[in-house]
Amino acid sequence: MGYTIAQKIIKNHLVSGEMRVGSEIALRIDQTLTQDATGTMAYLEFETMGLKRVKTEKSVAYIDHNTLQSGFENADDHRYIQSVASKHGIYFSRPGNGICHQVHLERFGIPGKTLIGSDSHTPTGGGIGMLSMGAGGMDVAAAMGGGAYYITMPKMYKVNLTGKLKPFVSAKDISLEILRILSVKGGVGAIIEWGGEGIKNLSVPERATITNMGTELGATTSIFPSDEVTREFLRAEGREQDYIPLESDTDAVYDKVIEIDLNELKPLIACPHSPDNVVTVESLKGTKVDQVCIGSCTNSSLFDMLKVAALLKDKTIKESVSLSISPGSKQVLTMLSDCGALSDIIASGARLLECACGPCIGMGFSPNSAGVSLRTFNRNFEGRSGTADAGVYLVSPETAVAAALTGEITDPRLLGTMPQVNMPPNFKINDTAVIPPVSEASADSVAVLRGPNIKPFPESKPQADVLKATVSLKVGDNITTDHIMPAGAKILPYRSNIPYLSNFCFGVCDKSFPERAKELGESIVIGGSNYGQGSSREHAALVPMYLGVRAVISKSFARIHAANLINSGILPLTFKNPDDYDKISEGDLLGLTGVFAGLDSGEITLKNETSGEKIKLLCSFTERQKKILKAGGLLAYAKEN
Ligand code: MIC
Ligand code: SF4
Numbered sequence: 307m308g309y310t311i312a313q314k315i316i317k318n319h320l321v322s323g324e325m326r327v328g329s330e331i332a333l334r335i336d337q338t339l340t341q342d343a344t345g346t347m348a349y350l351e352f353e354t355m356g357l358k359r360v361k362t363e364k365s366v367a368y369i370d371h372n373t374l375q376s377g378f379e380n381a382d383d384h385r386y387i388q389s390v391a392s393k394h395g396i397y398f399s400r401p402g403n404g405i406c407h408q409v410h411l412e413r414f415g416i417p418g419k420t421l422i423g424s425d426s427h428t429p430t431g432g433g434i435g436m437l438s439m440g441a442g443g444m445d446v447a448a449a450m451g452g453g454a455y456y457i458t459m460p461k462m463y464k465v466n467l468t469g470k471l472k473p474f475v476s477a478k479d480i481s482l483e484i485l486r487i488l489s490v491k492g493g494v495g496a497i498i499e500w501g502g503e504g505i506k507n508l509s510v511p512e513r514a515t516i517t518n519m520g521t522e523l524g525a526t527t528s529i530f531p532s533d534e535v536t537r538e539f540l541r542a543e544g545r546e547q548d549y550i551p552l553e554s555d556t557d558a559v560y561d562k563v564i565e566i567d568l569n570e571l572k573p574l575i576a577c578p579h580s581p582d583n584v585v586t587v588e589s590l591k592g593t594k595v596d597q598v599c600i601g602s603c604t605n606s607s608l609f610d611m612l613k614v615a616a617l618l619k620d621k622t623i624k625e626s627v628s629l630s631i632s633p634g635s636k637q638v639l640t641m642l643s644d645c646g647a648l649s650d651i652i653a654s655g656a657r658l659l660e661c662a663c664g665p666c667i668g669m670g671f672s673p674n675s676a677g678v679s680l681r682t683f684n685r686n687f688e689g690r691s692g693t694a695d696a697g698v699y700l701v702s703p704e705t706a707v708a709a710a711l712t713g714e715i716t717d718p719r720l721l722g723t724m725p726q727v728n729m730p731p732n733f734k735i736n737d738t739a740v741i742p743p744v745s746e747a748s749a750d751s752v753a754v755l756r757g758p759n760i761k762p763f764p765e766s767k768p769q770a771d772v773l774k775a776t777v778s779l780k781v782g783d784n785i786t787t788d789h790i791m792p793a794g795a796k797i798l799p800y801r802s803n804i805p806y807l808s809n810f811c812f813g814v815c816d817k818s819f820p821e822r823a824k825e826l827g828e829s830i831v832i833g834g835s836n837y838g839q840g841s842s843r844e845h846a847a848l849v850p851m852y853l854g855v856r857a858v859i860s861k862s863f864a865r866i867h868a869a870n871l872i873n874s875g876i877l878p879l880t881f882k883n884p885d886d887y888d889k890i891s892e893g894d895l896l897g898l899t900g901v902f903a904g905l906d907s908g909e910i911t912l913k914n915e916t917s918g919e920k921i922k923l924l925c926s927f928t929e930r931q932k933k934i935l936k937a938g939g940l941l942a943y944a945k946e947n
Contacts, residue, residue, distance in 0.1 A: 308556060312497040322454070340425075357450075362452075369403075370405045374795050379757070404635025441842060444941070469567045473723070478682065492524065505530060533553070580687070587708075599632075599706075612642070620653075674696075681698055768937065769902075769937070771899070785836075785839070804849055823850075829853075832887070834887065837861075859879045863880070872927070881921065
């Protein structure tokens with residue numbers, strides 16, 4: 307039996323475990339990346355490990371999320387990350403250099419290598435045939451220290467593309483189509499490989515749009531072959547030496563195969579508040595639009611920006627619409643400027659934002675009250691834009707421009723003829739905004755600069771054998787990390803200040819949660835299915851841990867969040883019978899006895915002390931996870947060992 311692309315890379319990086327679906331495998335990690343919103347915590351964790359230098363082939367620290375500096379906090383964190391990176395052998399990508407995934411693809415990603423990043427959209431690197439995964443900060447810190455990255459051996463899915471995209475239909479529509487087919491839960495436990503004749507016409511940035519949004523399917527990662535298209539991209543980046551060919555064997559076996567005919571694809575749009583809430587653009591025609599945002603790690607490549615500029619050329623955007631453009635990197639912005647396309651964008655009335663995440667993470671540009679915002683981003687979770695009652699829709703750059711010009715949701719195919727966009731043969735290379743670390747010999751002389759916003763890391767409690775605690779919150783299905791630990795300009799600066807951050811925990815669901823949890827001392831949260839989907843932010847586990855949450859019981863968990871809960875010493879337990887979810891209410895007192903024996907046997911009985919009912923819960927963890935949970939979290943476990 308042959309291997310899929312991902313299986314080949316896994317085989318080459320396997321440290322321990324068996325490549326059998328569902329069993330735990332440990333992978334050697336070649337590269338890591340962090341961004342600033344998760345990076346501060348990841349480097350604090352790395353520091354507690356007491357290592358002098360990172361052991362990876364390349365580690366890069368990006369500043370791209372917390373770039374609005376309306377107080378000292380973000381600037382202090384940037385200085386902390388810059389100094390700690392330099393000391394420990396990590397490259398530092400300065401604010402303004404661009405969004406981590408875009409820059410990493412351009413300058414550092416290598417086909418066939420492994421990458422983990424403290425950001426859930428790290429799979430963007432799959433666009434050049436790299437096995438790239440999102441992870442919690444603690445796991446990234448461990449990988450920087452030379453530790454393996456543990457995942458459950460995923461299933462293999464294949465998407466075969468046939469045909470060719472029609473004008474005004476683009477890679478983003480492919481992402482939305484697969485979300486329509488599979489839903490936000492459809493990729494859980496799987497790696498999605500893209501192939502078929504149809505990929506030949508997709509450039510690396512288009513492939514990266516697709517692997518980027520594979521995150522929204524809940525997939526472990528997504529990957530394209532490394533072929534002549536990849537070689538061409540790397541050559542244009544002056545990195546042809548990084549190219550290796552990589553494809554699946556003809557007799558590779560897949561657990562699921564999906565066919566998409568690109569000839570048939572129409573412009574699509576994801577409606578509020580979920581990326582899989584997908585319909586055709588034409589079905590919403592005429593809906594009034596207040597705001598349009600173009601950018602984010604999904605759609606901010608030079609190719610996307612050149613298309614946008616060509617469509618805006620000699621036109622003026624509708625007076626009722628506010629349009630923002632954030633190019634993905636300094637390279638993209640420079641080249642847009644050099645060829646004059648930037649002038650076309652500015653002349654149209656667009657507002658140019660810096661090369662950063664910006665509106666995607668609610669770092670400015672929040673919509674007006676009850677506003678309709680069309681965004682080329684990957685997430686439209688409730689409240690994420692910073693305006694609680696806004697309706698955010700996810701679209702392609704083509705559909706975004708059509709709305710900016712007409713003031714309403716408009717099928718971009720009505721714009722006439724798609725202008726020809728020619729990609730330059732070579733990209734402009736200027737890495738001056740990436741600061742290399744000092745040499746190992748000089749590392750001792752680098753002082754790590756810590757601002758007052760950096761508060762000590764919250765200590766987890768060791769696991770108890772008996773747990774009696776009240777349900778502090780009961781939530782429904784598909785709760786995202788944006789529900790658990792919201793982001794946005796007002797809260798993000800406090801990512802290194804857990805006590806302050808805790809005031810906003812579960813703010814989207816129930817503002818009174820933090821106070822109630824604190825009053826209870828210890829408590830349990832009940833969730834529906836796919837609990838913790840979305841971001842890799844470990845704050846969605848660390849903050850509940852700080853507030854005394856000892857267990858989360860749900861119908862199922864998203865992969866990265868489950869790992870973050872374990873790392874924080876919170877028990878992620880699942881209902882053996884999902885219907886038992888209905889047998890627990892907020893305020894019920896729950897009792898778990900024999901937690902240790904339960905961890906060993908994989909099953910534990912919960913007693914609802916309020917109703918008297920007994921409920922069976924599953925706790926099937928790997929040996930390593932059991933040890934981490936028994937110790938009360940990864941840091942406690944690492945200290946013990
Ligand atoms: C996001 O898109 O939600 C983020 C912000 O990039 C997160 C990371 C974070 O919360 O800092 C992610 O996707 O992992
Ligand atoms: Fe940044 Fe948005 Fe991408 Fe997250 S999804 S990395 S916030 S651009």
